[in-house]
Amino acid sequence: MCDLIRRPSVTPDDAGCQEVLARRLAQLGFVNETMQFNDVTNLWSRRGDASPLLCFAGHTDVVPPGDEQLWNSAPFEPTLKDGCIYGRGSADMKSGLAAMIVAIERFVAAHPEHDGSIAMLITSDEEGRARDGTLKVVERLTERGERIDWCVLGEPSSESALGDIVRIGRRGSLSGILTVRGVQGHVAYPQLADNPIRRFAPVLDELHRIEWDQGNDYFPPTSFQVVDVRAGIGAPNVTPGELTARFNFRYSTEWTHETLKARVERVFESHEIDYELNWHLSGEPFLTQPGRLIDAVSTAVAERTGRNPELSTGGGTSDGRFISPAGVDVVELGPVNASIHKVDEHVRADDVLELTRMYQRIIELLLL
Numbered sequence: 291m292c293d294l295i296r297r298p299s300v301t302p303d304d305a306g307c308q309e310v311l312a313r314r315l316a317q318l319g320f321v322n323e324t325m326q327f328n329d330v331t332n333l334w335s336r337r338g339d340a341s342p343l344l345c346f347a348g349h350t351d352v353v354p355p356g357d358e359q360l361w362n363s364a365p366f367e368p369t370l371k372d373g374c375i376y377g378r379g380s381a382d383m384k385s386g387l388a389a390m391i392v393a394i395e396r397f398v399a400a401h402p403e404h405d406g407s408i409a410m411l412i413t414s415d416e417e418g419r420a421r422d423g424t425l426k427v428v429e430r431l432t433e434r435g436e437r438i439d440w441c442v443l444g445e446p447s448s449e450s451a452l453g454d455i456v457r458i459g460r461r462g463s464l465s466g467i468l469t470v471r472g473v474q475g476h477v478a479y480p481q482l483a484d485n486p487i488r489r490f491a492p493v494l495d496e497l498h499r500i501e502w503d504q505g506n507d508y509f510p511p512t513s514f515q516v517v518d519v520r521a522g523i524g525a526p527n528v529t530p531g532e533l534t535a536r537f538n539f540r541y542s543t544e545w546t547h548e549t550l551k552a553r554v555e556r557v558f559e560s561h562e563i564d565y566e567l568n569w570h571l572s573g574e575p576f577l578t579q580p581g582r583l584i585d586a587v588s589t590a591v592a593e594r595t596g597r598n599p600e601l602s603t604g605g606g607t608s609d610g611r612f613i614s615p616a617g618v619d620v621v622e623l624g625p626v627n628a629s630i631h632k633v634d635e636h637v638r639a640d641d642v643l644e645l646t647r648m649y650q651r652i653i654e655l656l657l658l
């Protein structure tokens with residue numbers, strides 16, 4: 291793990307992390323395959339040809355450390371203090387990667403003739419644009435008919451104690467990028483102008499009043515948020531000729547991006563407004579149904595912590611959105627996320643050891 295943190299793999303640079311993992315996996319009989327897409331390095335590594343295939347997935351890239359002066363220890367120098375390991379990527383998610391590798395090593399040593407196959411899918415493009423990473427690897431696997439049955443993502447899912455939360459899905463994220471056209475004019479002669487702010491205000495009001503859904507058993511209600519609105523040209527006596535805005539939906543499985551777009555466009559069409567609306571889909575919502583994977587993960591957590599984990603779909607998006615659509619059960623289990631993306635990112639050293647045992651137990655429950 292320290293070897294990984296020492297490599298400044300600021301997204302999308304892998305900085306040699308995947309080589310460290312690949313070397314250890316090769317010693318266990320894994321076949322390594324580097325998949326390079328543009329400037330992104332990905333690793334697909336597999337042991338065995340049989341199904342079912344259990345895949346551990348994660349990323350080696352990290353977010354930039356920011357102003358290094360603000361850190362109490364150098365961000366790329368792993369530092370042990372008060373039982374915690376500090377360093378950029380320690381929680382998100384190099385400890386997860388280290389725990390996976392050691393769990394796999396222990397499992398294979400004890401059960402070299404295990405059922406099915408084990409794989410690792412590692413990208414260095416999760417914290418950035420996420421275009422040439424997991425998405426492309428899964429595309430390639432699908433093209434050649436290679437099917438993952440279960441996937442454990444090592445993203446930091448835990449909130450206050452290791453294993454208190456595992457993620458079994460994520461909300462979808464859809465953004466609208468809007469331009470409203472009007473006619474610029476003198477503020478004193480509104481009859482000669484057409485103010486796009488006045489046109490947009492009732493539409494915005496209506497969008498805010500809509501109860502999109504009430505959520506469901508696994509998802510919180512869909513939320514609509516306006517991120518940005520701009521118009522004026524900076525002069526107090528001029529009404530603007532154009533307004534631009536950006537809004538975002540975090541949505542449940544009650545919607546698809548198509549039904550959500552259609553609903554919003556119906557609102558716009560019911561008003562007198564000259565507009566152009568473009569959409570950006572970051573990810574459809576996904577949900578893993580109860581089954582062997584969720585059972586195995588819950589059991590492994592309960593055995594180590596004495597508590598059943600909360601099964602949640604909260605938080606932002608993750609690479610699970612690219613893996614799940616291929617018909618894969620995906621669950622995220624990783625360390626506490628309180629310090630991720632922050633100065634002095636850290637993870638409890640004990641938690642890394644416990645996480646390793648949980649991962650090993652998951653493999654035992656699925657492949658023995």
Ligand SMILES: [Zn+2]
Nearest residue numbers: 382383416445
């Ligand atoms: Zn992450």
